[in-house]
Amino acid sequence: MKFLSLQTLYISLSSFIPGITSQAVNGISSNPQIFGNVLNSWTKLQAGWDLTRGESTNALTLPMPKNGPIIVQPNKTALVIIDMQNFFLHESLNGDPKGRAIVPTTVNLIHAFRAAGMPVLWTNWGLTEFDLINMPPAFIRGFSRDGTSATSFGSDMGKIVVGGMLMRGSWNAQPWGDLFTEQVQGVAMGTDFYFNKNRLSGMWGTGTPMQTWLQDNSMTTLFFGGVNIDQCVWGTLLDSYYKGYDVILLDDISATTSPLSATQMVDFNAGLNGWRANSTDILGALKGRA
Ligand SMILES: *[C@@H]1O[C@H](CO)[C@@H](O)[C@H](O)[C@H]1NC(C)=O
Numbered sequence: 001m002k003f004l005s006l007q008t009l010y011i012s013l014s015s016f017i018p019g020i021t022s023q024a025v026n027g028i029s030s031n032p033q034i035f036g037n038v039l040n041s042w043t044k045l046q047a048g049w050d051l052t053r054g055e056s057t058n059a060l061t062l063p064m065p066k067n068g069p070i071i072v073q074p075n076k077t078a079l080v081i082i083d084m085q086n087f088f089l090h091e092s093l094n095g096d097p098k099g100r101a102i103v104p105t106t107v108n109l110i111h112a113f114r115a116a117g118m119p120v121l122w123t124n125w126g127l128t129e130f131d132l133i134n135m136p137p138a139f140i141r142g143f144s145r146d147g148t149s150a151t152s153f154g155s156d157m158g159k160i161v162v163g164g165m166l167m168r169g170s171w172n173a174q175p176w177g178d179l180f181t182e183q184v185q186g187v188a189m190g191t192d193f194y195f196n197k198n199r200l201s202g203m204w205g206t207g208t209p210m211q212t213w214l215q216d217n218s219m220t221t222l223f224f225g226g227v228n229i230d231q232c233v234w235g236t237l238l239d240s241y242y243k244g245y246d247v248i249l250l251d252d253i254s255a256t257t258s259p260l261s262a263t264q265m266v267d268f269n270a271g272l273n274g275w276r277a278n279s280t281d282i283l284g285a286l287k288g289r290a
C-alpha cells in the first residue's frame, strides 16, 4: 500500500489555499516569514503578524502594544469570558471587588465583538453530579471554604439560597450582575455561546464542550478575560495555547484575588505565548468594523 507523503499532501492542499504558496520542508514552510505550513500557519509581516491562515477577505487589523498589529479573520476569532460568576464576584458571597470593577469594560468589549460579527464565548464552572463523583481530591481541597470537604463543590451555600456550590444552573454559578443579562441575551441572539466546565480550565483533557465548539466552527484565534487571571483564565489560555490556538490576554478585563506576583507571572508568559493588550487597544478597530 502507498501513502501520500506529507510533501505531496502539502503541495496538493496548497493549491487550494490562497496566500500560502511556498514549499514544505519536513512539514514546515521553507519561507522564513511563514510559521507553520498550509494546514496551520502565521505570516510574519513588515510590522506585526497575519493570523488569517490565507483567508484574508474581511480580515481585521488589530493594534497590539507589542509585536503587533495582528490581522485576524473575524469568523475564526472569538472573545472568551471566564468565571465572571456570582460565586467569585457577588457581594453577598464576599466576591472580588476587583472582578466587579472590570464588568463595564467587559460589557463594552462584548458589544464591540458582537457588532464586528465575532462570537462571544462564556465558559463557567457548571458542575453535574457526575462531575462531583470524578472530582480529584486536590480540587475538592482547593475549593473548600472551611478546610473540610463539606464546604467544597456541590455543597449547600447556606443562608443565601443559591443551590449547590458551582453546580450547573444554580444562582451562584450564573454570571454576575449585568453580565448575566448580557449572557442570556447574547445566547438568545445567537452571537454568544455558553459552555459549562468542570475544572479551572475550559479547555483541559481530550476535549470540553468549548473545545468541541471551537473545532466545529474552525476557530483559530482567542481573546481572553475574566477571573482569576492566574487560575481559570490562565488555565484556559494555556490549554488553548497547548492545543494550537492563537492566544491574546486582555489585561483590563481580567482580575484576581491573588498577590500581584501571580499576575506578573501570567503577564510575562502570556506575552511569550501570544499577545497581551488592553480592550482599549482594539476597541477602535472593532468599532470601525461594526
Ligand atoms: C470566513 O470568511 C472567509 C473570508 O471571507 C471565507 O472565505 C470563509 O468561507 C468564511 N468561513 C465561514 C465558516 O463562514
Ligand SMILES: *[C@@H]1O[C@H](CO)[C@@H](O)[C@H](O)[C@H]1NC(C)=O
Residues within 6 Å of the ligand: 065, 251, 252, 276, 277, 278
Ligand atoms: C493596560 O493598561 C494598564 C493601565 O494603563 C497598563 O498598566 C498595562 O500595562 C496595559 N497592558 C498592556 C498589555 O498594554
